[in-house]
Amino acid sequence: MTAPATHVDYQLSQLDQLEAESIHIFREAAAEFEKPALMCSGGKDSIVMLRLAEKAFYPAKLPFPVLQIDTGYDFPEVLTARDNWVQRLGAHLVVARVEDAIANGVVVDDGKTSRNRLQIGTLLNAVEENGFTALFGGGRRDEEKARAKERVYSHRDDFGQWDPKNQRPELWSLYNGKLHGGEHMRVFPLSNWTELDIWHYIGHEQIEIPSIYFSHTRRVFNRDGMWLTESDFNPLKPGEQVVEKTVRFRTVGDLTLTGCVESEADTLDKIIDEIAVARVTERGATRGDDRFSEAAMEDRKKEGYF
Amino acid sequence: MDLLRFATAGSVDDGKSTLIGRLLLDSKSIFEDQLEAVEATSHSRGYDYTDLALLTDGLRSEREQGITIDVAYRYFATPARKFIIADTPGHIQYTRNMVTGASTADLGLVLVDARQGLTEQSRRHAVLLSLLRVPHLVLAINKMDLVDWSQEVYSRIHDEFRQFATKLSIPDLAVVPISALKGDNVVTRSENTPWYDGPTLMHHLEHVHVASDRDLVDTRFPVQYVVRPKSDEFHDYRGYAGQVAGGVLKPGDEVVVLPSGMTSTIEAIDLFDQQIPEAFPPMSVTVRLTDDVDVSRGDMIARVKNAPKPSQDLDAMICWMTNEPLRPRQKLAIKHTTRMGRALVKDIQYRLDVNTLHRDQDTKELGLNEIGRVQLRTTVPLLCDPYTKNRTTGSFILIDEATGVTVGAGMINSGA
Incomplete structure (x- = not known):
């Protein structure tokens, strides 16, 4: 919030409106899903998510763990920032390593596939192992054409897949969190933010x-x-x-x-x-x-x- | 800087995608790599000019078919405002997508082709925007270059639309003659329309007054989440988190908690680590009460003398969004503000023809993309207002319990 003093004109800046919307999404998902987790790469978007989650539940701690997929090829400076944040928030950190997933045969490193792609199998395995039912992601709709049609609550089937042609309609700020066994939800609190925001x-x-x-x-x-x-x-x-x-x-x-x-x-x-x-x-x-x-x-x- | 959310409606033929491409391009929101990709595609398809519509084609299946099938959200900003566009397809089989896009919009932009004039489709778009209570409407008469910038054409379409709109609820209407392809009156004023003294489309979008669209009188605070730190430092803290849906909340206000009817007083309003003197829509805050009353998610905090009546019988307009029709006796899950329950369809009173406004009272069911007036009975009391008074406390969604899919969108006429 830019001005905690009296808003004589009852106006919120667009940044305050985005913040209020994102906090609403965090609280909604935390209330509706049995076992959510916040995906954190340590990048700027996931750090903004951590900040918004901090505000959403303050003075309580985050009511869900922070999940990181360690590609093994992460920048050390990024891991440092992540660790500082997790420590300051007193959050519970879960790390799923691509290296471990390769060693356990969860994903196959053929020397040609990028670590980004190997993250997919590692992530889905971590979702299954931990029983996560919802994952907060830092995706923004302004990033890429395919994201422009992504819902705030984005449903994944029991194979963890997204079916772009069969998405649930999403109206007002009424999000539909219904899940069946094995399915999970991706939740994108930053959907309406741009890089500049x-x-x-x-x-x-x-x-x-x-x-x-x-x-x-x-x-x-x-x-x-x-x-x-x-x-x-x-x-x-x-x-x-x-x-x-x-x-x-x-x-x-x-x-x-x-x-x-x-x-x-x-x-x-x-x-x-x-x-x-x-x-x-x-x-x-x-x-x-x-x-x-x-x-x-x-x-x-x-x-x-x- | 403030925010304007607007929904666009129209088909590819009306030049909607071209217009959006033009708004993005002229506001310098298109990046070089995006433009290069579109130029390359236009070239490889043998087009004479860069097809700006390609900027907004999202999914591969849409690119292959050359149509928009889903709501897409676009972002751009000028020094005056940030804009979120809900870009919706225009054809009748996509009514549900237009309803979705309009549900969060402050303004609706309807495009017509100057050569065609008002079509069934443009009337339908206006009806849907009116039904969804989008408070501002812009009718953009496009392709004016193809009718020789005729004032007579502009006036005829303008008059015809104004006549039609008298049957609707459209509090604010602007009609702008444009050429999306050439850019006339989109961002820069056209020399081809000396007879037009209104603003350009962009100027209107930047300056249309939306601050008064909220209800700052009737206090409505749906409780989303109970914050209980259970830490040594905040041992006794108990706060009710939510997003203000109406009115202004202040410490010291006497409030009632619904549906229990218990009364209390607001002790403090927390915004992160600060206490604030008042909260108003759409702020997300945490409210503390002076008394230890029982409050949980799904409850609503309102004023003692101004509170919605808990109601299990709803009269609502419903837009049906799935193939299997809605029929009487059907049972569905319902989500209203932060409250979940089940609903039984008691009666379908009529189906509204969104092209003619005719009410078909003989209907036995509502099919995909149809809209009708329906009576529901719910398992839990809902704390609702008429949709015309409050778009947050007046709306709900219906969910198929077997598939988990959102199958209906509802706008409450009244609760009883």
Whole structure:
């Protein structure tokens, strides 16, 4: 909230309206589902979710655990921010590791499949093992065409799949949480937020986010037009050369696939200025996994992607 | 900066997708990679110009068929406002999607093709927006370039629509002559319409006054969640969390908790770690009461002298959303505010023809995408208001208990 004093005109800013809507969604899902969990990658969207959940239940602690899928290829700075948040909120953290899922034969690492895709099987296995009936996700409808039609309560069948042609109508703020055995719900409290809203909110709330969102010096190499970080997980291919650049990340994910952009923005205000005039979407700029086909996101979502 | 949610209705032929593409493009909400993808697709399909409609085609099956089959949400912002568009398909078989999109809209945008004038479809869109109590309506007369920017065409459609609208509830109407393809009167004023002295479409969207659309008089606070920290620091804390659905709540207010009828006084209103002097729609807050009364999810806090009457018999308009028809004696789950119950269909009074407003009283059932007046009996008392007074406490959804699917949307006329 921007002004806790008297609202003489009874107006809420759009950011306050978004916050109120998201808090409503958190409370609704926490009341209606037996065993929800909040999916947290440690990225900016999941951190905004943590903040909204904190506000929704204050002064009580989060009434659900925080679930992280550890790809094994996560940025250390992101894990640090996640740990700080979990500790400050006194939340219960559940980590499901892609490494463990590979070792247990839950998913198969054929050397060609990205960690992002292997997360799907790891996640669905964690849902089954823990008996989660609802997962809060940080997906926003402005991110990608396939997301524009996603419901706030997005139903998944007992294979964890999304059927875009057979979604439940969603009216007013009356969400339908009915489930049958084996099914679960994805709940998206940030559905109506845009990338710029997320940054304005982080700026307004002055909350901690991973340091890699801010401009820093990094050893990077160019692959398929994207700057990727130098890492043992990401061996150079012939012809690729490591250079030092001043960069920041617009999204965080599997570090072998998540590109950074050249940027001098080292404060929240500068990032907001940069985003406001950005001419390329965050996924188009920095996510190798969405580039494979025009319907890449739609396909992964149907399989049970976040 | 404030927020305007609007729903668009119209078919591909009316240029709706082109208009939305134009609003996004001219407000600089389209990114280069999105535009490049659309340009490449337009080129590969052999089009002469970039098909802006491709910007809003979401699902693969829709792209393949060249139609919109579901509600899609789009976002853009100008320095004045942030906008959320509920983009809904126009054909009658998608009435349920239009009802869905309109349910959260402050404003409805109906598109007509200047060459066609008002069609059955545009009348239906106006009827649905009126039924869903969307308080502002814009009629955009598109493709004015194809009728030589004729003032006579504009006036004829305008007059015809105004006449039709007298039978509806449309408190605020604007009629704008545009060309979505060329951009005239969308964001920039057109030199082709010197006879038109109204605002451009974007100017209207940026300035239409929506602040008075809420009910700030009749206090309604549906309890969503009981906050009980059970910690040493907040040992005795007991707060009732919810989103204000109507009126203004202040500490010191004498309130009644429904359906029990117990009375108490508001001790404090918490917004995260701060106490605030008042709460109003659509704020999400936590209310504490001075007395240790029994309050749980599904209850409603209202004022002692201004409270809804708990009611198990509902008279409502229902939009039916599934293939298997609604019939008398059917039993369904019902969700109203934060309250779940079961409902029995007692009677279907009539089916409303959304094209002609004719009431078919001989009907025995409501089919997919049909709307009718229905009497329901519920297992639990609902704390409701007429939909015309409050869109939150006046609405409900019906759920098929076997499949879990949302099958109906209801707007309450009255409870008894």
